[in-house]
Amino acid sequence: MIAEYLQFLSQAVNTVNQGNIIALVALFLVLALGELGIPFPFVLQGVLFFIGYQISQGSVQFIPLVVILLLGRQFGSAFVYWMARFSGNSFIGWFEKRFRLVRNELDKLKSRLHSRAPLAIAVGRLTPGLLVPTSLASGAIALRYEYFALGVVLSTVIWDGTFIVSGFLIGNGVQYLSPTVARWLIPLGFVIVICLTWAGSRFLSRRKSALP
Secondary structure, three states: OHHHHHHHHHHHHHHHHOOOHHHHHHHHHHHHHHHOOOOOOOHHHHHHHHHHHHHHOOOOOHHHHHHHHHHHHHHHHHHHHHHHHHHOHHHHHHHHHHOHHHHHHHHHHHHHHHHHOOHHHHHHHHOOOOHHHHHHHHHHOOOOHHHHHHHHHHHHHHHHHHHHHHHHHHHHHHOOOOHHHHHHHHHHHHHHHHHHHHHHHHHHHHHHHHOO
């Protein structure tokens, strides 16, 4: 199972790196749809981790991938932001019916985003379950878009960068190990990174709950 998963990630990253337009569009859509609350568990994180690993091996063109990461997240989050800003309660109500957390957290976010943007945008997006509510709240209070966009960039650098840098570091490390050890270190490293990011997200969630 692990071997098949790694093979899938390797093929996906290689296809993207070759400039395959379908693969680039697929990655863009995964990012944009994620901003709409449609999850792809462990797919995007795995691709990011493997991108970092491939960078360490000198086999990935880094800049085009960074552009896709930023554009995909900006496009999806901007769609939610502008819909909430111009469509008002009808669009927000649609989300509230489908995501209970949106209804519970929206009012709290509105009060915090005024004074703490764009850092509040980044923190909100990194908190479990608040990705979509943060975009909705930003649009609902008509937060200046440049503040919102900067918050999206910050969260992208932190979240995506964590997986890419982790893959890069592990990729550098396995070069000095035997193939057998390296084969198990890569998935083990990915699991450890997932656990650490989950723990960090839970910490942010508790800190958010403690804020007035």
